[in-house]
Amino acid sequence: MTQVAHVAVAVVSVALIGAVLWDAFETVILPRSVVRRFRLARALVRGIWFPWRLIAARMRPARSERFLAFFGPLALLALIAIWAMFLVFGFAGLQWADGSRLSSLTPNTWFIDDLYMSGTTFTTLGIGDVHPVGRAARILTVVEAATGFAFLAIVVAYLPVLYQSFSRREAQLTVLDAWAGSPPAAAEVLRRLATRSELPLLAGFLKDWEFWSSDVLESHISYPTVGFFRSQHQKQSWVSALACLLDLSALIEVGIDGIPTWQAHVTFAIARHTVVDLAQVFRVSIVTGEDRLSDAEFDRMCDQLAAVGVRVLDTPDARKRLRAIRESYEPYLFGLSRMLMMPLPLWWNERPPRDNWQSSPRGLAEAHL
Numbered sequence: 001m002t003q004v005a006h007v008a009v010a011v012v013s014v015a016l017i018g019a020v021l022w023d024a025f026e027t028v029i030l031p032r033s034v035v036r037r038f039r040l041a042r043a044l045v046r047g048i049w050f051p052w053r054l055i056a057a058r059m060r061p062a063r064s065e066r067f068l069a070f071f072g073p074l075a076l077l078a079l080i081a082i083w084a085m086f087l088v089f090g091f092a093g094l095q096w097a098d099g100s101r102l103s104s105l106t107p108n109t110w111f112i113d114d115l116y117m118s119g120t121t122f123t124t125l126g127i128g129d130v131h132p133v134g135r136a137a138r139i140l141t142v143v144e145a146a147t148g149f150a151f152l153a154i155v156v157a158y159l160p161v162l163y164q165s166f167s168r169r170e171a172q173l174t175v176l177d178a179w180a181g182s183p184p185a186a187a188e189v190l191r192r193l194a195t196r197s198e199l200p201l202l203a204g205f206l207k208d209w210e211f212w213s214s215d216v217l218e219s220h221i222s223y224p225t226v227g228f229f230r231s232q233h234q235k236q237s238w239v240s241a242l243a244c245l246l247d248l249s250a251l252i253e254v255g256i257d258g259i260p261t262w263q264a265h266v267t268f269a270i271a272r273h274t275v276v277d278l279a280q281v282f283r284v285s286i287v288t289g290e291d292r293l294s295d296a297e298f299d300r301m302c303d304q305l306a307a308v309g310v311r312v313l314d315t316p317d318a319r320k321r322l323r324a325i326r327e328s329y330e331p332y333l334f335g336l337s338r339m340l341m342m343p344l345p346l347w348w349n350e351r352p353p354r355d356n357w358q359s360s361p362r363g364l365a366e367a368h369l
Contacts, residue, residue: 006097013093017147020086024151027079027223028158042283044082045075045225053341065234068341072229076162079225080155084122087151091144092118101134117141122148165219166229172212173231173241179205182235186247187301187348190256194308202252203263209245210267216242217274224281227340237342243333245271247347250325255313268325275332284335292330293347295319301348 023040052071056064095102095114102113117130121144132138181188193199216238220227231237249268252259279286293301298319302312337344 006099009093010097013090013097016086016093017090020083020090021147024083024154028154040082041079042224044079045228046283048075048078049228056341062234064341065230069230072225075228076159076225084151087144087147088115088118088122091122091140091147094140095132095137098134098136098140101132101137102130103133118144121145122151124148124152162223162226165215165223165226169212169216169219169226169238170231172208173236173238174233176241176244177233177236180244181349181352182233183240183343183345184236184244185346185349186244186251187305188352189244189248190251190305190310191308191348191352194305194310199259199310202259206245206249206252206263206267210263210270213242213245213267213271213274217270217277220278221281227278227282230342237340239333239336239340239342240345242271242275243337243344246275246329246333250322250329251312253325254318254322257311257313272329275329275336279332279335282336282339284332284339286331287334287338288331290330290334292344293326297347298322300350304348 019040026039027041049071052068056067059067092111092114095117096111100111100114102117113130117132119125120127120130121141124145126145132141176184179189179192180186189202189205190199193202227238246268249264249271252264253261253268255261298314302314305312333344336342
């Protein structure tokens with residue numbers, strides 16, 4: 001019976017070590033989405049996220065946003081800690097299955113010395129008060145030390161890459177404030193450019209955001225945890241930026257006098273690709289039946305744009321086409337918005353919003369340009 005127990009523990013330990021190393025490989029090294037339904041990293045992050053989200057939903061908006069901002073970094077640290085803990089327990093199980101062939105300065109305690117030996121070996125402490133005396137135990141110690149060293153090296157390399165992805169996303173996202181307001185609105189981009197007679201700049205704006213969408217797609221597929229990292233400014237998020245970009249591209253694609261459609265077309269293509277793929281990565285529920293732009297709101301938006309010289313094509317066919325385009329991406333946006341608790345922006349603003357750059361700390365003068 002004892003031999004059977006040792007064999008069973010050895011099998012479970014090998015399976016645990018293999019599962020953790022493979023999960024870490026898929027999460028950190030493999031630069032593509034994983035289609036397997038169960039993954040340790042995904043299960044851990046989602047398992048923490050849902051109760052975290054329920055707690056945030058009971059808070060006031062400002063406090064809720066600050067609370068949600070802690071989740072991404074904490075989930076990342078928790079994932080690394082869980083990986084390390086499972087590996088330590090796995091190698092400790094192998095030492096125990098080998099008969100705990102260890103030399104200790106204190107009386108041997110069942111499994112405690114194995115666990116202590118595994119922990120000091122994995123973290124490369126090498127204290128020496130407990131050391132292996134059997135051949136298999138020595139081999140296990142060397143393998144674990146090499147695994148621990150490689151694991152820590154990969155984690156150290158992983159964190160800067162992940163934060164670089166976050167920084168690239170946020171650097172471009174911060175620029176959107178002056179173009180589209182906070183939260184961003186598609187019609188606000190057109191209104192601001194038309195007010196200053198700068199509509200020709202629209203093509204360059206869409207080109208920059210075409211590359212941004214591509215970068216978000218690739219980085220968030222490779223490192224989904226970045227999607228939980230929230231923006232540093234209130235009323236901004238990568239989901240709301242994608243929504244604004246899709247809305248603007250869809251509006252131009254339907255037709256606006258004097259504005260070419262090609263750049264809007266290709267920008268819409270990559271932005272929709274980003275939304276659909278990331279909805280699959282985060283396994284969100286697609287939400288249908290909700291309308292972000294009613295006919296009455298569309299009329300009022302067109303009137304606001306017409307007042308600054310922007311003429312939106314307004315025919316029954318144009319409205320039907322716009323609705324069809326919206327139905328191709330809005331259900332995914334609603335799903336991402338609900339799952340990540342990142343509100344979607346409006347298509348237009350009744351009054352020009354106050355941007356983040358126009359707000360100043362209390363007691364200081366504010367900018368009015």
